[in-house]
Amino acid sequence: MELSRIRELIGFYENELTNNILFFWLPRCVDRVNGGYFNCFDNEGRQLISRDKYTWSQGRFVWIFSKLATMDCGTFTKAQRENFLNLAKGGRDFLEKYSLMGEDDWRCVFLMDETGKPKYVDGYNRLDMSIYADCFVIAAFAKYADAADNKDSYEFSKKLYESAVSRVRTGEFTTLPYPLSPKYRAHGIPMIFSNVTREVYSAAEKFDNEYCLELRKNLENFTEDILTNFVDENNVLHEIITSDNQFFDNLLGQHANPGHTIEDMWFMIDAADILGKPHYIP
Numbered sequence: 001m002e003l004s005r006i007r008e009l010i011g012f013y014e015n016e017l018t019n020n021i022l023f024f025w026l027p028r029c030v031d032r033v034n035g036g037y038f039n040c041f042d043n044e045g046r047q048l049i050s051r052d053k054y055t056w057s058q059g060r061f062v063w064i065f066s067k068l069a070t071m072d073c074g075t076f077t078k079a080q081r082e083n084f085l086n087l088a089k090g091g092r093d094f095l096e097k098y099s100l101m102g103e104d105d106w107r108c109v110f111l112m113d114e115t116g117k118p119k120y121v122d123g124y125n126r127l128d129m130s131i132y133a134d135c136f137v138i139a140a141f142a143k144y145a146d147a148a149d150n151k152d153s154y155e156f157s158k159k160l161y162e163s164a165v166s167r168v169r170t171g172e173f174t175t176l177p178y179p180l181s182p183k184y185r186a187h188g189i190p191m192i193f194s195n196v197t198r199e200v201y202s203a204a205e206k207f208d209n210e211y212c213l214e215l216r217k218n219l220e221n222f223t224e225d226i227l228t229n230f231v232d233e234n235n236v237l238h239e240i241i242t243s244d245n246q247f248f249d250n251l252l253g254q255h256a257n258p259g260h261t262i263e264d265m266w267f268m269i270d271a272a273d274i275l276g277k278p279h280y281i282p
Contacts, residue, residue, distance in 0.1 A: 066088040131168065191222075197215055
């Protein structure tokens with residue numbers, strides 16, 4: 001690729017990030033009273049249609065603002081990056097106070113009101129509806145820990161990560177409001193756990209180097225699971241397989257998600273770099 005084209009693409013993405021994405025969300029998303037973020041707007045951004053706070057989206061915003069705070073590439077000034085870190089801290093503190101099911105109960109609620117009080121989703125009778133919510137909080141705290149040099153945030157992410165991994169290994173988790181029969185396995189689980197393992201690994205390199213070996217093993221296991229069991233002979237990544245790792249020939253079994261495939265390519269590249277396994281990137 002020619003240098004002129006690279007510069008053109010940098011300009012395009014900087015404009016999209018600053019003048020479209022961040023312009024849409026800031027400052028309207030920030031809850032200055034309770035902490036955390038409002039993100040249930042209509043598609044035009046004109047109306048806040050709910051003041052509720054979904055744990056997964058709160059975690060995603062903490063991760064994004066923490067990531068922006070570390071972007072020392074000329075896109076943002078030092079003052080802007082410091083502001084991003086402050087924005088991340090607001091969400092981080094909100095999640096620390098309210099996202100867990102209880103003291104020393106390392107499971108995350110799925111939905112909270114604007115003050116942090118847990119809420120049931122209509123039609124469901126459990127607060128810890130989805131382990132995906134836990135994963136977004138794990139990634140958020142790990143990224144904030146790295147960006148802010150905050151060991152307490154790393155310890156929070158580690159405890160929640162170990163709880164979530166344990167639940168996946170024993171099958172004691174749910175993915176509501178998208179339930180899946182125990183007869184099947186979803187690609188989304190090893191995919192997101194490969195990503196959060198990588199996030200925790202990056203923070204552990206700074207705060208807990210001895211833990212990195214276990215994280216590398218986990219990362220390899222999640223990645224190998226995807227490549228071995230979810231990718232068929234035609235290199236199609238299936239979203240659903242049977243519980244005994246077989247493909248099956250119906251609408252559900254043939255479902256492929258291009259967005260998930262592209263996202264997982266990003267995670268595979270990260271795993272290849274960390275593990276020194278270039279064959280993950282054919």
